[in-house]
Amino acid sequence: MGYYDEMYPAMPLPVWEPLRMVLILVLAVLVIGGLVLIRPQVQAQAVVAVPETAVSDTEPAPIVEAVPETAVSQLSSVFTPEVRYWEDEIVAWAAEFDLDPNIVATIMQIESCGDATAVSRAGAQGLFQVMPFHFVAGEDPLDPDTNARRGLAYFVERLQQTGGDVGQAFAGYNGGHVAAAGSWETWAAETRAYYTWTTGIYNDIQAGLTDSPTLRDWQTNGGGSYCQLVHSKLGLTP
Numbered sequence: 001m002g003y004y005d006e007m008y009p010a011m012p013l014p015v016w017e018p019l020r021m022v023l024i025l026v027l028a029v030l031v032i033g034g035l036v037l038i039r040p041q042v043q044a045q046a047v048v049a050v051p052e053t054a055v056s057d058t059e060p061a062p063i064v065e066a067v068p069e070t071a072v073s074q075l076s077s078v079f080t081p082e083v084r085y086w087e088d089e090i091v092a093w094a095a096e097f098d099l100d101p102n103i104v105a106t107i108m109q110i111e112s113c114g115d116a117t118a119v120s121r122a123g124a125q126g127l128f129q130v131m132p133f134h135f136v137a138g139e140d141p142l143d144p145d146t147n148a149r150r151g152l153a154y155f156v157e158r159l160q161q162t163g164g165d166v167g168q169a170f171a172g173y174n175g176g177h178v179a180a181a182g183s184w185e186t187w188a189a190e191t192r193a194y195y196t197w198t199t200g201i202y203n204d205i206q207a208g209l210t211d212s213p214t215l216r217d218w219q220t221n222g223g224g225s226y227c228q229l230v231h232s233k234l235g236l237t238p
Helices: 003-007 017-045 087-096 101-111 144-161 166-180 189-206 213-233
Strands: none
Touching (some): 087 101, 101 189, 144 166, 166 189, 189 213
């Protein structure tokens, strides 16, 4: 028996103490149970679009060629099957907005991995994860054509804002017009990650690679797990 026990012998518990302990236990069980029930709903809405793990603190190289000299009519083979599932639509949307289809596909890859029904915790929706306020009354945000047009119109605005700098426009697509006008030092961590993944993938394509190390890193660091869900949702073969 220690000094504290000698000075302060044990006192009998008040009659209400056992009841209080039972109530605390019941509340704990209810809270834990509620978290278990809520968690799957949150995961169902989450889109692992911009994994930040393994992104260096050092600013990556800028886009190799900000504005391609000739129009590109085909999609690179670097993209995952879930994105290439939309190849015909991507090429058509790119032509409508005078964009390289590989830019369009890069955005789709990181934003939704080709999931037209994706909804993020922040409320961004569809293939290009467009926020609700970009749509007008009566539009279906999850309709692929509508979602693409709203998302790509916003990207083109950022491209015009930055004088054709694709990398800055990528950053602006994630962080808004303020990010498009900013720099690596001023960007939030998510925008830095977004810039790293998008410019890296696009640079790999511009370099003529048929397999993108950057895209593989993105998959390893979280993007791949979501793409597996989309793969099944689109009914693609393993």
